[in-house]
Amino acid sequence: MDVTAGGSARDHGGNLDRAIATFGGPAADWIDLSTGINRQPFRVPPLTDTAWTGLPTRAAIEALHGTARAAWGVSGAILATAGAQAAIQLVPRLRGPGKARVLGPTYNEHLGALRDAGWQADEVPALDALAGADLAIVVNPNNPDGRRHAPADLLALVGQVGLLVVDESFADPTPELSLAGATGRDGLIVLRSFGKFYGLAGVRLGFALGCDADIARLAGFSGPWPVSGAAIEIGCAALADTHWSAATIWRLRAECDRIDALAANAGWSLVGGCELFRTYDTPNAAAAQDQLARARIWTRRFPYSERWLRLGLPGSEAEWRRLAAALDAR
Numbered sequence: 001m002d003v004t005a006g007g008s009a010r011d012h013g014g015n016l017d018r019a020i021a022t023f024g025g026p027a028a029d030w031i032d033l034s035t036g037i038n039r040q041p042f043r044v045p046p047l048t049d050t051a052w053t054g055l056p057t058r059a060a061i062e063a064l065h066g067t068a069r070a071a072w073g074v075s076g077a078i079l080a081t082a083g084a085q086a087a088i089q090l091v092p093r094l095r096g097p098g099k100a101r102v103l104g105p106t107y108n109e110h111l112g113a114l115r116d117a118g119w120q121a122d123e124v125p126a127l128d129a130l131a132g133a134d135l136a137i138v139v140n141p142n143n144p145d146g147r148r149h150a151p152a153d154l155l156a157l158v159g160q161v162g163l164l165v166v167d168e169s170f171a172d173p174t175p176e177l178s179l180a181g182a183t184g185r186d187g188l189i190v191l192r193s194f195g196k197f198y199g200l201a202g203v204r205l206g207f208a209l210g211c212d213a214d215i216a217r218l219a220g221f222s223g224p225w226p227v228s229g230a231a232i233e234i235g236c237a238a239l240a241d242t243h244w245s246a247a248t249i250w251r252l253r254a255e256c257d258r259i260d261a262l263a264a265n266a267g268w269s270l271v272g273g274c275e276l277f278r279t280y281d282t283p284n285a286a287a288a289q290d291q292l293a294r295a296r297i298w299t300r301r302f303p304y305s306e307r308w309l310r311l312g313l314p315g316s317e318a319e320w321r322r323l324a325a326a327l328d329a330r
Helices: 016-023 058-072 084-094 109-116 151-155 212-222 229-240 242-265 285-294 317-328
Strands: 077-081 099-103 120-124 135-139 163-167 188-193 206-210 269-274 277-281 300-302 305-312
Touching: 016 285, 058 077, 058 229, 077 084, 077 212, 077 229, 084 109, 084 163, 084 188, 084 206, 084 212, 099 109, 109 120, 109 135, 206 212, 242 269, 242 277, 242 317, 285 300, 285 305, 285 317
Parallel strands: 099 120, 099 135, 135 163, 163 188
Antiparallel strands: 077 206, 188 206, 269 277, 277 305, 300 305
């Protein structure tokens, strides 16, 4: 049974409330693997009182920008936003509207945001089909199939489209894919997510990287306080903790092999993925989702495929054991 996300016309993972309404059980009994959010999150440090009681200062926001710049090797301007989603909805205002192309299938909010803003937006299946667009979007690594594109291939597109937007929401474990170091040039915007890799999606923190003019315009669209004081303090602590990020990348890479082996034993084959999620070809995605849901494990189906099922990585040994047992219950 397919359950779509509440509160939006577009389908998303993370819709655990709807899964509970369909299959039952209290929220505490469920393992939500329907998103690509790290289930071993960064441990939030104690926050100052002013994180909650005061408006964020310009100095605090600039400290966050500086920490993110150092973490990702950003060469251009940078803007913190209320999650990468906020930037996705603001980017269409930078140009046009005109003709846009999105490399797909991919995260559906890109196409939706463009169309909502009046763009003539189409999904295309190949990188070279983006050429000639007024605005082109690539998710790298891609969600949900994990396609990856070399930075040189993406930079070659900058002169062939009006504005190239590269969504790097899942790129933290693969810094070699990032274009953060090329963002000072005109015609390129890079979007980064904080909540996925750091496992803190509720913080609602993301970043847009680009040339001075584009980021200044996005800052104007965002208003004077685009992120909270708590998000600033948490973001600064997490992005500066290079030991945590290195250990997490190592763990996630090992766990990809572990979940792939479980899926193979269940008769599924790997479509693709990254270090935060895996997408499998199953005989019947609806049946596979139902099987796991009966064990209170929620996963992600896609309206364009009857066979694809996406799973995030479990967060504890108890969750791994539950997943293994559920996959074996045939």
